[in-house]
Each structure stands twice: as C-alpha cells, then as structure tokens.
Amino acid sequence: MVTFPQGGVVRYMKKAGNNRPTIIDVAGIAGVSKSTVARALSGASNINNETREKVVKAAQSIGYERNHLAQSLRSGRSGMYGLVVPDIANPFWAEVARGAQDKAAQKDASLLVFSSDWNPAREASHLRALRQARVDGAIVNPVEDNTDDLARFGMPVVLIGSSAERFPELSSVGSDIAQGVRMGLNHLNSLGHMQPAIISGPAGRLAHVRFMRVVHDYFLEHNTDPATLLVEGGEYTVQSGQDAMHRILKKKGDGKVCVFAANDLMALGAMLATREAGLKCPQDVSILGFDGIPAGVFSDPGLSTVAKPARGIGDRAMELLSDQVDGRVSHEKIILPCEMITRGSLADMVKSSNGQLMATG
Amino acid sequence: MVTFPQGGVVRYMKKAGNNRPTIIDVAGIAGVSKSTVARALSGASNINNETREKVVKAAQSIGYERNHLAQSLRSGRSGMYGLVVPDIANPFWAEVARGAQDKAAQKDASLLVFSSDWNPAREASHLRALRQARVDGAIVNPVEDNTDDLARFGMPVVLIGSSAERFPELSSVGSDIAQGVRMGLNHLNSLGHMQPAIISGPAGRLAHVRFMRVVHDYFLEHNTDPATLLVEGGEYTVQSGQDAMHRILKKKGDGKVCVFAANDLMALGAMLATREAGLKCPQDVSILGFDGIPAGVFSDPGLSTVAKPARGIGDRAMELLSDQVDGRVSHEKIILPCEMITRGSLADMVKSSNGQLMATG
DNA sequence: CCTGATTTTGGGAACGTTCCCATGACTGTG
DNA sequence: CACAGTCATGGGAACGTTCCCAAAATCAGG
Numbered sequence: 001m002v003t004f005p006q007g008g009v010v011r012y013m014k015k016a017g018n019n020r021p022t023i024i025d026v027a028g029i030a031g032v033s034k035s036t037v038a039r040a041l042s043g044a045s046n047i048n049n050e051t052r053e054k055v056v057k058a059a060q061s062i063g064y065e066r067n068h069l070a071q072s073l074r075s076g077r078s079g080m081y082g083l084v085v086p087d088i089a090n091p092f093w094a095e096v097a098r099g100a101q102d103k104a105a106q107k108d109a110s111l112l113v114f115s116s117d118w119n120p121a122r123e124a125s126h127l128r129a130l131r132q133a134r135v136d137g138a139i140v141n142p143v144e145d146n147t148d149d150l151a152r153f154g155m156p157v158v159l160i161g162s163s164a165e166r167f168p169e170l171s172s173v174g175s176d177i178a179q180g181v182r183m184g185l186n187h188l189n190s191l192g193h194m195q196p197a198i199i200s201g202p203a204g205r206l207a208h209v210r211f212m213r214v215v216h217d218y219f220l221e222h223n224t225d226p227a228t229l230l231v232e233g234g235e236y237t238v239q240s241g242q243d244a245m246h247r248i249l250k251k252k253g254d255g256k257v258c259v260f261a262a263n264d265l266m267a268l269g270a271m272l273a274t275r276e277a278g279l280k281c282p283q284d285v286s287i288l289g290f291d292g293i294p295a296g297v298f299s300d301p302g303l304s305t306v307a308k309p310a311r312g313i314g315d316r317a318m319e320l321l322s323d324q325v326d327g328r329v330s331h332e333k334i335i336l337p338c339e340m341i342t343r344g345s346l347a348d349m350v351k352s353s354n355g356q357l358m359a360t361g
Numbered sequence: 362m363v364t365f366p367q368g369g370v371v372r373y374m375k376k377a378g379n380n381r382p383t384i385i386d387v388a389g390i391a392g393v394s395k396s397t398v399a400r401a402l403s404g405a406s407n408i409n410n411e412t413r414e415k416v417v418k419a420a421q422s423i424g425y426e427r428n429h430l431a432q433s434l435r436s437g438r439s440g441m442y443g444l445v446v447p448d449i450a451n452p453f454w455a456e457v458a459r460g461a462q463d464k465a466a467q468k469d470a471s472l473l474v475f476s477s478d479w480n481p482a483r484e485a486s487h488l489r490a491l492r493q494a495r496v497d498g499a500i501v502n503p504v505e506d507n508t509d510d511l512a513r514f515g516m517p518v519v520l521i522g523s524s525a526e527r528f529p530e531l532s533s534v535g536s537d538i539a540q541g542v543r544m545g546l547n548h549l550n551s552l553g554h555m556q557p558a559i560i561s562g563p564a565g566r567l568a569h570v571r572f573m574r575v576v577h578d579y580f581l582e583h584n585t586d587p588a589t590l591l592v593e594g595g596e597y598t599v600q601s602g603q604d605a606m607h608r609i610l611k612k613k614g615d616g617k618v619c620v621f622a623a624n625d626l627m628a629l630g631a632m633l634a635t636r637e638a639g640l641k642c643p644q645d646v647s648i649l650g651f652d653g654i655p656a657g658v659f660s661d662p663g664l665s666t667v668a669k670p671a672r673g674i675g676d677r678a679m680e681l682l683s684d685q686v687d688g689r690v691s692h693e694k695i696i697l698p699c700e701m702i703t704r705g706s707l708a709d710m711v712k713s714s715n716g717q718l719m720a721t722g
Numbered sequence: 723c724c725t726g727a728t729t730t731t732g733g734g735a736a737c738g739t740t741c742c743c744a745t746g747a748c749t750g751t752g
Numbered sequence: 753c754a755c756a757g758t759c760a761t762g763g764g765a766a767c768g769t770t771c772c773c774a775a776a777a778t779c780a781g782g
Contacts, residue, residue, distance in 0.1 A: 022768055033732045038770065048730060068493040069434045070768035073737050078430060080473075080494070089459040089672075091452060098450040101476055105483075110490055112441075113474045115462055122466075129471055132429040133441070238658065268659045275661060295656035297599065298629045300636060311450075383738055394762045399740065409760060431738035434767050 021064045030058035041066065072134065081321060082112045082130035082138035084123060085160075089115070091293040092263075092310050093141070096160065099314025100139055107322055109136075120146035127153055136325045139317045144205050158321045160313060162207040164333065171324060173317040173334045175308040177207075180338030181214040184260060184288055184306040187340055189222075192349025193258035193286055197230040199244045199270060201262045208233075211262050211290075234266045241269025242276075249277050249285075256349070257285045264291035264305055271299050271345065282347035292341055302343030309336045382425045391419035402427065433495065442682060443473045443491035443499035445484060446521075450476070452654040453671050454502070457521065460675025461500055468683055470497075481507035488514055497686045500678045505566050519682045521674060523568040525694065532685060534678040534695045536669035538568075541699030542575040545621060545649055545667040548701055550583075553710025554619035554647055558591040560605045560631060562623045569594075572623050572651075595627045602630025603637075610638050610646075617710070618646045625652035625666055632660050632706065643708035653702055663704030670697045 023041075027034045032055060039047045040055035058064075072078040083100055085093040097113055104111045112135060116123035120143045127149055130138050137156035142163045150157065150167065157170055164172030188196050198215060201208035212231070219226045232247050234240035241261055248259060248270075257279075261267035267289030274285045281287055281301060289296060292307020316334050323329040384402075388395045393412060400408045401416035419425075433439040444461055446454040458474060465472045473496060477484035481504045488510055491499050498517035503524045511518065511528070518531055525533030549557050559576060562569035573592070580587045593608050595601035602622055609620060609631075618640075622628035628650030635646045642648055642662060650657060653668025677695050684690040 024768080034769085035732055035734095035771090036730085039731085042770080046730065051730080065489070065493050067434075067495060067768050069430055069439060069495050070737090071770075073428075073430045073434055073739085074768080074770045076737075076770095087459070088449070088462065089452070089455045091450070091455070094450045094452070094455040097474070098448070098476060101449065101474060105475065105487070105490075108490075110473050110475075110494055112471050113458070113462060114466065114471075115459060126466070128426070129466075129469075132426050133471055134428060134430045272658070295659050297633070298656050299659045300661035385738080395739085396741090396762055396764095397760080400761085403740080407760065412760080428738050431767090432740075434769085435738080435740045437740095437767075 020067070021062045022067070023064070025062060026055065026059045026064050029062065030055045077325075078134045078136055079108065080110045080112055080133065080135045081318070082114065082126075082133075082135045082140075084114045084116055084126050084130070084138060084140045084142075086118050086141060086143065087115050088113055091295060092291055092308070095293075095310035096141075096314035096317075099311035099316075100318040101314070103315045103318035103322075107318075109322070116143055118143055120149075124149040131155065137321045139314075139321055156321060156324045158317045158324070160317055162205070162210055165206060165210070169331070171320050171329075171332050171334075173313050173320060173336070175313065176335045176337050177210050178214045180290065180306040180308065181211060182218055183338060183340055184290065185215070185218050187304075187342075188258060188260065188286075188288060188346070190350075191286070191346055193346070195224065195229060196258040196260045196286075196288070197232065197248045197252065199232050199234050199241055199248070199259055199261040199266050201233070202235050203233055208262070215260075234262070234269075236263050236265060238265050238269040238272070241266025242273040243269075245270035245273035246277070249273070249279070256347070258288075258346075259285070260288045260290075262290055264289040264293045264296055264303060267303055267305065267345075268295065268299055271303065281345055286346045288346060292339070296341070296343065299345070301345050304340075304342045304345045307339045307341045309339070312336050381428070382423045383428070384425070386423060387416065387420045387425050390423065391416045438686075439495045439497055440469065441471045441473055441494065441496045442679065443475065443487075443494075443496045443501075445475045445477055445487050445491070445499060445501045445503075447479050447502060447504065448476050449474055452656060453652055453669070456654075456671035457502075457675035457678075460672035460677075461679040462675075464676045464679035464683075468679075470683070477504055479504050481510070485510040492516065498682045500675075500682055517682060517685045519678045519685070521678055523566070523571055526567060526571070530692070532681050532690075532693050532695075534674050534681060534697070536674065537696045537698050538571050539575045541651065541667040541669070542572060543579055544699060544701055545651065546576070546579050548665075548703075549619060549621065549647075549649060549707070551711075552647075552707055554707070556585065556590060557619040557621045557647075557649070558593065558609045558613065560593050560595050560602055560609070560620055560622040560627050562594070563596050564594055569623070576621075595623070595630075597624050597626060599626050599630040599633070602627025603634040604630075606631035606634035607638070610634070610640070617708070619649075619707075620646070621649045621651075623651055625650040625654045625657055625664060628664055628666065628706075629656065629660055632664065642706055647707040649707060653700070657702070657704065660706070662706045665701075665703045665706045668700045668702045670700070673697050 023034050023037045027037045032051060036051060037055050040052040041059060081104055083097055088094055088097055101111045112130060112133060114126035116126060123143050123146050139158045139160060141160040142150050144163055147166055159167060159170050159172035164174055200212055216226045230248060230251060232244035234244045259270055261270055267287050270287050271281055274281050279285050289303045289305035292305050296303035296305050313336060320332055384395050384398045388398045397412060398416050401413040442465055444458060449455055449458055462472045473491060473494060475487035477487060484504050484507050500519050500521060502521040503511050505524055508527055520528060520531050520533035525535055561573055577587045591609060591612060593605035595605045620631055622631055628648050631648050632642055635642050640646050650664045650666035653666050657664035657666050674697060681693055
C-alpha cells in the first residue's frame with residue numbers, strides 16, 4: 001500500500017485570480033515575521049529603523065497593498081463613511097457630497113453615497129446597508145417622516161437639513177435659515193418690495209415650517225399682518241415653481257409682482273412662468289431665490305438668491321463626523337451663515353419710482 | 362502569595378460600544394451551530410425549513426445584522442463598487458452617479474464615489490483606495506493623461522468617456538459622439554446655419570479630438586473646407602465659453618452668428634457673452650449645446666442641445682460592471698445614442714429669410 | 723562580565739464570516 | 753436487516769489583518 005506523507009500535503013492553495021500579496025508574503029521576502037511587517041507598515045514606533053526600511057522595500061517590490069477589509073474587521077474601524085441625501089443629481093446635494101468627499105479623501109477615508117429619493121423606505125434600507133458595511137459613521141439628510149430609523153441607527157451620525165431640529169441629541173450642520181430669510185427679506189425691503197409673494201415648500205416638510213416661521217415673525221416685526229401675504233406652495237421642483245407663479249400672477253392681476261421662492265429651482269420655474277405670461281423680469285416681476293445653485297447664473301436676468309454654503313456644509317459635516325468617531329467631540333450643532341448673491345432678477349422700486357427703472361440685486 | 366486561577370481568566374472582552382450580535386450569538390439563541398445559522402441566513406438550500414425559521418426568528422429577536430466586512434473578507438467579494446469621475450458636483454456626472462447608484466442599490470451593492478478633479482495624481486490615489494477597499498470593480502471616467510494607473514488597476518473596470526478609445530481591451534459605456542455631432546450639424550443645416558463657429562474643448566483632451574474629427578468629416582462630406590470654420594477652444598467651463606464667444610463675436614463682426622459648443626456649460630457661457638455684447642439670442646446669435654444638462658431650460662431662450670443619456674450611461678455601466686464581475690460578460694463596448702433637445706436658442710434662417718424671424722430648436 | 727531595564731521581534735489568538743469535510747439521521751431498495 | 757444514498761447539521765480551518773504577550777536582543781551601569 002502506497003502512502004503519501006501527510007506532512008507534505010499542500011495545506012492551502014490560493015484561489016485562482018485572487019493572488020494579491022499579503023502581509024505574510026512580505027514577511028517572507030523581508031525575512032521577518034508578519035507582526036514585524038504589520039508594525040513597519042502601520043507606522044508603529046517600536047520598531048528598528050533598518051528593519052522598517054527593509055520591510056517597506058520588500059512590500060514595494062511585490063506591489064503589496066494592505067487589505068482594508070481585513071484591517072477593518074480586526075480593528076473595528078472601516079475608514080468608510082456614509083452619505084445619504086435625497087438626490088445626488090440635485091445640484092445642491094451634489095455640492096454637499098463634493099465637500100464631504102473632499103474632506104473624507106483628505107483623511108484617507110472613503111464615502112459611500114446613497115440617494116433616498118425622498119422615500120423613507122429607501123432611506124431605511126440605505127441606513128441598513130451602511131450599518132452592514134460597518135461604516136464608522138454617516139451624514140444623513142433625512143426624509144422628514146423617517147425619524148424612527150434614524151433614532152435607531154446606532155452609530156455616529158451628523159445630520160444635514162431641517163430635521164436636525166427634531167433630533168436635538170444628534171450633531172448637525174446646517175445653514176442659518178433664519179438669518180438667510182431675514183437677509184433676503186431685508187434686501188427686498190431695501191429695494192421697495194414690502195410685501196413679496198412667497199413660493200413655499202410642501203406643507204408637510206419641516207423646512208417649510210422653519211422658512212415660514214421666520215417670514216411670519218419678520219412681518220410681524222415690521223408691522224405687517226402676515227395673513228395678508230400671498231403664499232403658494234410648491235414641491236421644490238421647477239415645475240411646481242412654474243405652476244405656483246402662474247397662480248400668483250392670476251391672483252395678483254396686472255401690478256408689479258415680487259416673489260420670494262423657498263428654493264432656487266422653484267425661483268427659476270417662476271422665471272419661466274413669468275416669461276410664459278409675457279411679462280418681463282425684473283421690470284414686471286421681481287424674483288428672489290434660496291439655495292445658490294450654479295444654474296442661477298444662466299437665467300436672464302441672472303437669479304438673485306440667498307445662497308447656502310453647500311460645499312461648506314458637506315465639509316464641516318464630514319469634519320464633525322470624524323471628530324465624533326475619533327472621540328474628539330461628542331456633540332455639536334453647527335450653523336453656517338447664508339450669503340446674498342445679487343444678479344439682476346430684482347427691480348429697484350425705489351430708484352424706479354424716481355423715473356428710472358434699474359435692475360439690481 | 363495570592364494566585365488567581367489562570368483558567369478562570371476572561372480571555373476576551375468585547376470592546377465597549379462594539380457589542381453588535383454575531384452569528385454565534387444567534388446560534389446560541391436558536392440552539393444550533395454557527396454553520397447552520399450561516400446557511401439559514403444566506404438562503405442556502407440544504408437546510409430544514411423549520412430550522413431556518415427558528416434561526417431567522419432568533420436573528421430578528423436580537424437585531425442581528427450580518428457583518429459585511431467579515432463576509433467580504435472570507436468570500437472574496439465585497440459587494441462594493443467604485444465610481445471615479447472628474448467632479449461629482451458637475452451636473453452631468455452627478456446624473457451618471459445617480460444612474461450607477463440606483464442600479465447598484467437594486468443589486469444590493471454600494472457605491473464608493475470619488476472626484477478626481479481632473480488631477481491624475483488624485484485619480485491614481487482614488488484608484489489605490491478602491492483597490493485597498495477591495496471593491497469588486499470600478500466605473501472610471503479617466504483623466505486623459507493617466508493611462509498607466511488605469512492599465513495597472515488590476516480589477517474589473519468599465520470606462521466612461523472618451524478615453525475608452527485608448528483602452529480597446531476594456532469595457533466601456535459612452536454616448537455616440539459621432540451620431541450626436543452629426544445630428545446637431547444636420548439640425549443646424551436644416552435651419553440654414555451652414556457654417557457654424559465651433560467652441561471646442563481643450564486641445565489635449567481626447568474628447569476634443571473626437572468631436573472635431575466628426576465636425577471635420579461632416580464638412581468635407583458637405584463640400585465645405587473645414588479649414589474655413591471658426592474654431593475657438595475652451596475648458597468646458599462657463600467662463601471659458603464666455604471668453605470664446607467674445608472672441609468669436611469680435612472676429613465675426615456684425616453678421617448673424619451661429620455657434621456649436623462642445624458642452625452645455627460653454628454654450629450657456631456663450632449665451633451670457635451674447636447678452637453682454639448687447640446681442641440677442643436667437644435673433645442675432647444662434648447657440649447649440651452638447652450634453653443636455655438640466656440647467657439648459659433656465660436660460661432665455663432655453664438652450665437647444667444634443668443631449669447625452671447621462672443617467673443611462675451610469676445605469677448601463679453599472680450593469681456591465683456587475684455582469685463582468687459575475688463572469689456573465691467579459692468585454693463589451695456600449696454606445697448609447699444622443700438625442701436632440703430643441704428649446705429656442707437657434708434661429709430658423711430659412712423661414713426668417715421669407716420675412717419672418719422664428720426661434721426654433 | 724553580570725544584572726536589570728529597554729527595545730525589538732515573533733507567535734498565536736481574535737475579528738465574524740464562509741467553505742469544506744465529517745458525522746449523524748433518515749429514507750428507500752434489495 | 754444491511755446497505756448505499758440523500759439530507760441536515762456541526763466542527764474547524766481559512767480569509768488578512770491587528771493586538772497582546774512572551775521571548776530575544778540590546779543597552780547601560782556597576
């Protein structure tokens with residue numbers, strides 16, 4: 001009977017096609033143990049300098065690259081973060097994503113991006129995916145009525161957007177809506193638009209409530225009954241802004257009209273509607289937007305708007321998140337100021353009443 | 362001397378805050394082995410139905426969620442894909458990302474998004490990050506002069522954009538530039554614009570070369586010397602389109618002008634320049650864009666353009682990539698057709714020569 | 723040259739899963 | 753009733769790291 005020596009059996013054969021070098025291969029070449037290689041490549045202090053160089057050279061010679069999965073599994077840190085926004089194709093969130101991604105890359109981390117499409121179920125499923133991927137934390141712009149899933153998320157979160165208010169215990173980064181709205185209304189005021197019509201967001205959303213609360217307070221402070229304001233609701237889309245504007249024009253009749261839209265897409269929709277109605281902006285209709293998306297420069301006239309610091313929001317959110325993950329800061333609420341961008345969609349009623357019509361910011 | 366019993370030592374204490382239940386916890390509750398739990402939860406066939414239900418119930422009862430890192434490490438598949446584009450904040454790539462992300466989510470995969478910012482070094486570093494994250498594959502819109510890193514990438518790739526030509530051995534998804542350019546030129550032709558000026562991309566880029574090659578051939582076929590065409594280069598940005606348009610207007614003098622821009626941002630820049638020069642679009646200047654970004658509806662007049670199927674590109678690229686990873690298809694080059702969008706930035710010279718000026722697509 | 727402290731290294735366990743193989747229970751057939 | 757054949761289950765190795773602890777090597781001081 002012929003017996004093959006059991007001791008000589010090849011115990012482990014690498015799967016074909018997956019033969020990336022490991023720390024052990026490096027150790028073999030450098031003539032040290034895997035522990036030493038790990039120390040050398042992780043920048044630990046307790047290692048001889050010559051040994052380190054020898055290991056680094058060996059690693060380079062075979063093109064070794066650390067397996068992030070294994071590292072994450074063992075260390076409990078994945079170096080990945082999640083970003084969940086309603087729609088990455090929306091210029092505002094694309095800009096936020098860009099800010100977050102740049103900051104993450106700067107910290108050698110990666111960003112998992114998801115679009116929830118305003119769908120709570122989809123958002124919940126994305127959050128689950130993030131948890132399973134063992135990301136170290138997530139930046140979330142939650143869909144309004146999806147508070148439960150977020151509360152149960154169970155890992156570091158930084159919130160973006162209005163629903164930060166609903167989670168006082170979570171960190172958040174947002175723009176200063178109150179300051180922005182007031183700045184916009186002050187600006188309108190200074191141009192002689194004392195009672196602008198408002199194109200607001202959908203009634204259910206918290207963003208809408210916050211926006212309208214400031215408007216309300218502002219007019220109370222300026223001795224105007226907020227109830228006399230013309231408010232039309234929209235869905236934050238171009239189409240709905242267009243529709244809202246048509247309704248406003250119908251109600252307002254033929255006088256000069258000024259509208260303040262709760263986001264730029266609706267403002268630009270309002271401008272389209274103005275054109276469709278055969279009216280001119282800013283001569284007949286003044287329009288002020290809110291967001292500061294790049295597309296605002298393309299309209300004629302360019303859209304004057306209250307700009308949110310989108311990229312800054314992404315940037316700070318990422319920073320805050322990584323601080324939180326690293327245990328540097330546990331909880332913080334950051335509010336970034338909005339900025340006025342004047343491009344020409346607002347008529348100056350003060351000057352025009354002196355006989356000359358001027359378009360200004 | 363007091364000795365603590367060595368055998369009674371707690372060998373392993375879970376790190377605080379990281380006490381997520383594992384497959385073993387589930388096994389303990391369900392009263393089966395971890396292998397059985399794995400089988401039950403992975404949908405394997407060889408398991409008793411009652412046992413499966415028992416396990417699933419146990420898993421739910423403690424809120425077990427599979428650790429994706431461990432799964433990936435062991436199985437060699439991470440269920441993650443990479444996407445590297447020049448700039449996620451650019452509406453075209455944001456749309457591509459949206460398409461890819463939706464398709465990935467549909468397949469229960471995640472997408473790691475990176476912006477290279479046209480920087481080859483940054484692109485290389487992102488590719489390295491993807492390799493270390495052990496993604497299953499990547500969709501890349503490469504920076505033109507970064508061919509080496511891509512060739513050495515060493516995992517399934519699907520290319521987006523013009524550089525697909527440089528890698529005939531790699532799969533790719535792109536729009537049919539030739540068809541699109543011809544469609545645009547035909548359209549201009551039908552409106553009486555026989556010799557449009559061209560605002561092209563930067564000379565170095567392959568996208569530029571491809572665009573101009575089609576233009577060149579087209580005019581040769583139509584008995585026009587391509588050398589007589591006015592071509593101004595831009596950088597695919599609004600500003601550079603604006604600058605190029607100013608140069609064109611200076612050279613063209615006072616006649617009617619028609620320009621075909623190689624992307625929408627430059628076309629919109631050209632429209633801004635037209636306005637700055639005191640000219641009207643489309644009465645004095647006709648403008649045709651290329652891309653189909655949403656912002657094209659906001660200009661006055663709306664931008665007529667040859668639209669690339671951005672979301673479709675992301676969608677198909679992701680599909681192709683996952684096919685490739687799963688070994689279904691090894692290599693394919695998909696070309697999607699462009700579509701003409703007519704909005705009003707082009708004058709109809711044929712009708713206008715009959716006495717009436719009409720804006721048309 | 724010895725001793726104790728310090729630095730440097732190696733070995734093995736652990737992270738949480740999947741995969742392979744062995745075992746046991748059960749079924750049907752001769 | 754013995755046997756091969758299926759089916760369900762359990763045990764252990766493996767994935768490639770990091771972390772802990774012990775061993776080895778080096779160093780300083782007497």
